[in-house]
Amino acid sequence: MKGQSAINVNPWSLLLALHxxxxxxxxxxxxxxxxxxxxxxxxxxxxxLQDVIGRKPGEVLRSxxxxxxxYQEMWDTLKGGRVWHGDLYNRTKHxxxxxxxxxxxxxxxxxxxxxxxxxxxxxxxxMADQQKLELYEALFQNTRxxxxxxxxxxRILAINPxxxxxxxxxxxxxxxxxxxxxxxxxxxPEFYRSLWASLSQTGSWAGEIINRRKNGEIYAEWLCINxxxxxxxxxxxxxxxxxxxxxxxxxxxxxxxxxxxxxxxxLYNRKKLQDRVPEEVARARRNGGHFALMFLxxxxxxxxxxxxxxxxxxxxxxEAATRISGQLRVSDFVCRHGGDEFVLMLTDLDRPNAAAxxxxxxxxxxxxxxxxxxxELHLSCSIxxxxxxxDAEDASELLRKAxxxxxxxxxxxxxxxxxxxxxxxxxxxxxxxxxxxxRRALERxxxxxxxxxxxxxxxxxxxxxxxxxxxxxNGKTISPADFxxxxxxxxxxxxxxxxxxxxxxxxxREWLDAGRVVPRIAVNLSTVQFxxxxxxxxxxxxxxxxxxxxxxxxxxxxESAALGDSCTATCTIGELREMGLQVTLDDFGTGYSSLTxxxxxxxxxxxxxxxxxxxxxxxxxxxxxxxxxxxxxxxMSLKVVAEGVEQPGQLDLLRSLGCHKGxxxxxxxxxxxxxxxxxxx
Numbered sequence: 001m002k003g004q005s006a007i008n009v010n011p012w013s014l015l016l017a018l019h020x021x022x023x024x025x026x027x028x029x030x031x032x033x034x035x036x037x038x039x040x041x042x043x044x045x046x047x048x049l050q051d052v053i054g055r056k057p058g059e060v061l062r063s064x065x066x067x068x069x070x071y072q073e074m075w076d077t078l079k080g081g082r083v084w085h086g087d088l089y090n091r092t093k094h095x096x097x098x099x100x101x102x103x104x105x106x107x108x109x110x111x112x113x114x115x116x117x118x119x120x121x122x123x124x125x126x127m128a129d130q131q132k133l134e135l136y137e138a139l140f141q142n143t144r145x146x147x148x149x150x151x152x153x154x155r156i157l158a159i160n161p162x163x164x165x166x167x168x169x170x171x172x173x174x175x176x177x178x179x180x181x182x183x184x185x186x187x188x189p190e191f192y193r194s195l196w197a198s199l200s201q202t203g204s205w206a207g208e209i210i211n212r213r214k215n216g217e218i219y220a221e222w223l224c225i226n227x228x229x230x231x232x233x234x235x236x237x238x239x240x241x242x243x244x245x246x247x248x249x250x251x252x253x254x255x256x257x258x259x260x261x262x263x264x265x266x267l268y269n270r271k272k273l274q275d276r277v278p279e280e281v282a283r284a285r286r287n288g289g290h291f292a293l294m295f296l297x298x299x300x301x302x303x304x305x306x307x308x309x310x311x312x313x314x315x316x317x318x319e320a321a322t323r324i325s326g327q328l329r330v331s332d333f334v335c336r337h338g339g340d341e342f343v344l345m346l347t348d349l350d351r352p353n354a355a356a357x358x359x360x361x362x363x364x365x366x367x368x369x370x371x372x373x374x375x376e377l378h379l380s381c382s383i384x385x386x387x388x389x390x391d392a393e394d395a396s397e398l399l400r401k402a403x404x405x406x407x408x409x410x411x412x413x414x415x416x417x418x419x420x421x422x423x424x425x426x427x428x429x430x431x432x433x434x435x436x437x438x439r440r441a442l443e444r445x446x447x448x449x450x451x452x453x454x455x456x457x458x459x460x461x462x463x464x465x466x467x468x469x470x471x472x473x474n475g476k477t478i479s480p481a482d483f484x485x486x487x488x489x490x491x492x493x494x495x496x497x498x499x500x501x502x503x504x505x506x507x508x509r510e511w512l513d514a515g516r517v518v519p520r521i522a523v524n525l526s527t528v529q530f531x532x533x534x535x536x537x538x539x540x541x542x543x544x545x546x547x548x549x550x551x552x553x554x555x556x557x558x559e560s561a562a563l564g565d566s567c568t569a570t571c572t573i574g575e576l577r578e579m580g581l582q583v584t585l586d587d588f589g590t591g592y593s594s595l596t597x598x599x600x601x602x603x604x605x606x607x608x609x610x611x612x613x614x615x616x617x618x619x620x621x622x623x624x625x626x627x628x629x630x631x632x633x634x635x636m637s638l639k640v641v642a643e644g645v646e647q648p649g650q651l652d653l654l655r656s657l658g659c660h661k662g663x664x665x666x667x668x669x670x671x672x673x674x675x676x677x678x679x680x681x
Contacts, residue, residue, distance in 0.1 A: 610644025
């Protein structure tokens with residue numbers, strides 16, 4: 001503490017001057033006992049003169065927070081006849097602690113100290129304010145948030161180090177300039193008009209803004225601006241706090257990419273679709289607009305993926321996704337729904353035909369050859385289209401009906417589009433019911449086999465038969481055309497097909513054990529069965545189980561089953577032939593009928609589709625086609641079977657053309673096992 005020499009002064013004159021002083025005044029005798037306090041002391045401490053008279057101030061005011069060393073130094077100074085200055089932590093009568101800056105003067109008469117005069121100022125608020133200022137200064141200098149202060153004319157007065165770190169500008173470079181020096185040119189004029197309107201009306205603004213650093217780099221920041229006003233409400237300063245959110249924005253974009261995008265194709269995923277469709281529904285309702293939702297499925301993708309491998313399949317999906325995106329506008333939406341399915345949304349449609357036009361472009365684009373890892377691959381697609389609000393008015397119904405329409409397009413052979421109609425809904429309900437009953441049919445033993453004879457046209461003798469599946473359900477016979485496609489789509493065709501093979505083996509063993517001469521029995525293999533990896537093993541197991549000779553079994557496959565991966569098809573047919581089975585290409589003439597396939601596949605015979613036989617007598621073109629098929633088969637040492645022979649005229653013409661075998665109602669309808677068994681010698 002800083003001391004000074006005592007002065008000689010008339011105490012009563014001094015007391016008179018200090019009575020109305022704006023600070024606490026305490027007069028004690030030489031022993032330190034209170035003789036007088038002024039009104040400000042009473043006001044500040046809560047103690048009256050009667051409370052403290054004759055007592056030492058420390059007995060009343062001591063709070064315990066003033067260090068003992070301070071009191072020791074105080075008395076050493078006073079007893080030396082010097083004035084003492086220092087801070088005391090005093091306690092009021094109400095228990096409040098106050099920081100008071102005291103000046104204690106020894107009052108000397110005739111060389112002896114007669115009294116002590118203490119003058120005390122409450123400095124607690126001052127110290128608190130000072131601490132706040134120091135804290136604010138520390139925050140201003142050390143916070144990671146950039147701070148910018150401008151005058152009411154928006155000229156920069158001060159910036160903090162964080163502002164310099166974020167923008168690259170130092171205090172000297174921005175002093176007196178406006179924040180417009182940070183503009184990136186990427187924010188439209190209306191953005192700034194809205195910002196200043198908010199400041200004028202509410203005194204504050206907060207939001208994202210794109211600015212430019214000193215080095216020219218564009219960055220995103222979160223900016224908060226507040227207007228500081230004087231007592232009259234006039235603006236004095238603008239205080240802006242800014243945070244660089246570039247990294248956060250990049251992280252948000254990365255997370256958005258992970259959450260809402262398909263990893264393989266880069267398209268939006270199903271989660272984004274779940275958000276996007278309701279948004280478009282709400283927007284279209286608001287504006288009275290129309291849009292179309294498309295469900296697109298790649299035909300035969302699973303087959304390529306299974307036979308060429310997932311790496312080729314992935315690249316095929318990526319190329320397909322690129323082609324799909326290339327047919328859409330920026331305002332449209334496309335996502336990978338899963339597997340080989342995509343969902344598209346065409347916004348702001350002015351007419352339904354616009355959706356059909358896009359569908360046609362998609363079909364043509366996806367049909368073009370794909371060259372991947374040395375393979376030339378071919379795809380088609382099936383597209384279902386539903387319109388808002390004509391067909392449905394909520395997101396889930398739109399998706400459901402688009403999916404239904406897509407399946408109708410696929411049922412028609414694929415490579416086409418289909419708008420949703422009411423009959424599709426009825427058809428889907430029928431399909432769902434059929435699927436449910438199919439799953440129970442095997443357990444309930446509802447399947448049976450009929451056998452339709454195949455006749456040698458030259459001799460008229462029975463030489464083989466085709467096993468035909470029948471489904472007896474609720475007293476009715478359901479046509480295979482009604483349930484086989486559903487069984488193939490659901491995968492139920494595999495257990496059903498295995499049952500057919502096993503039943504043929506069981507029935508033939510029964511006939512053989514009864515001493516009957518059993519002809520070769522043909523069994524139709526679906527596309528799904530033909531490409532099942534364990535097909536040959538399953539057939540061999542059935543042959544072994546029923547002690548059934550393979551030369552009595554014939555497999556019929558369609559051109560579509562063998563189409564696509566010719567190498568795999570050739571291997572499978574070759575393996576069946578090595579087992580001793582005959583392999584027939586069914587419905588020849590209705591598909592691609594490629595000579596390349598006939599040359600590659602080790603087939604036993606061709607089966608001419610009934611559609612050509614039906615009009616052979618009246619249609620010269622059909623007769624010419626059959627003649628060509630027979631000549632082709634003869635050149636390749638293949639037998640020919642004509643399906644659907646129903647009239648003598650058809651039989652005569654087929655014989656004249658050199659057809660080997662025939663099958664149809666002219667010879668026999670499909671027979672139950674018992675009836676067919678009676679035909680066997």
